[in-house]
Amino acid sequence: MAESWLPTLITPDPQSGYDLAVKLSRVAVKMTQPDAAMRDKLRADYAEDADALIAASQVVAVHFQTVAAANGYWRSKG
Amino acid sequence: MAESWLPTLITPDPQSGYDLAVKLSRVAVKMTQPDAAMRDKLRADYAEDADALIAASQVVAVHFQTVAAANGYWRSKG
Amino acid sequence: MAESWLPTLITPDPQSGYDLAVKLSRVAVKMTQPDAAMRDKLRADYAEDADALIAASQVVAVHFQTVAAANGYWRSKG
């Protein structure tokens, strides 16, 4: 993970902020399990597991909270 | 998910903010499991599983925290 | 859930704020499992399950954090 993948938390709007939150939640997984084929296999499994899907959604929620705060909640775009 | 589904975090009142929090918690699931029929099947299962219902409620709580902060807690509407 | 159930996050004191947090945590469950009889059955089950009770308490804690912030922590009532 030497390349630059997170230059800023600032995004143009809430939706791209949400996409960034999804990305942030996946990078931690990538750092622990660097094998892409294994990650694909695991994702296929948990995509049919309600508990895992909800847990993954929770991680996105926490990152979205961070990104939203960083962007002042995009209030001037409301 | 190319279409615009999250133009703003601003809502007219707490209740519509809560609805937005529910939406935010579901989108992450949708991104991991894009098959609507499979999601319906999983939802039917976890709707009878107290643990999963509580976990889903937790995700909504985190998103509602974000939406409420974005809206200044709708204080002027109190 | 078309009726108005959440006009404001402002409450007169911490205790009624806590009650509102409990309500907020239950509404998400209601949205996923709209059948009241099924919810009563699930609640009876998890009321005897320490893990589920703790998880439900966690959801209340996150909502209480939101409600407390909305009310400026009721500081002038201290």
Next chain:
Amino acid sequence: MAESWLPTLITPDPQSGYDLAVKLSRVAVKMTQPDAAMRDKLRADYAEDADALIAASQVVAVHFQTVAAANGYWRSKG
């Protein structure tokens, strides 16, 4: 739970704030399982279950965050 049990979030110091956080985490359990004898039985069980003890500690952590913020982190007492 009609009696007044939470008049304020303000406490004289961090330690009594921590005690209040523990109380806040238990009240939600009490609201779902009002039977004290059943709660005692469940507590005896989970007191020997590391996962449940950790989960309960997590609920206290969230409430302590709220109480600490309410008290301005007791900074003037530092």
Next chain:
Amino acid sequence: MAESWLPTLITPDPQSGYDLAVKLSRVAVKMTQPDAAMRDKLRADYAEDADALIAASQVVAVHFQTVAAANGYWRSKG
């Protein structure tokens, strides 16, 4: 737990703040399971259980958030 164990949340630097967060996460466990021998036994078990280790790390993370905020993130030490 009558003795004073938490006089302040202020610490000289982030690392001692982290140590305090670890302490805060253990006290809640101690309050539910006051028997030190039983806690040692449980800790030995969960020290070999990845899920429990991760869950314990999560509790520390929440408390560290509180301690860091209390200390203004030790910014002047940066």
Next chain:
Amino acid sequence: MAESWLPTLITPDPQSGYDLAVKLSRVAVKMTQPDAAMRDKLRADYAEDADALIAASQVVAVHFQTVAAANGYWRSKG
């Protein structure tokens, strides 16, 4: 853990802040399970367990929230 490992929460950019969040999430594990060989064994196991990977990602998310706040969300770098 007597050596200095956390002199500051300030990082030059979001990506190094994320790396710090990963480090913060691992230290708590290290404090409970000081045996490096055992930790390597546990990590190998949970690297193939979707639930554990998601839970670990959640801990990183909470620490990243703290580090991001400490750095004012690196706004001037946006």
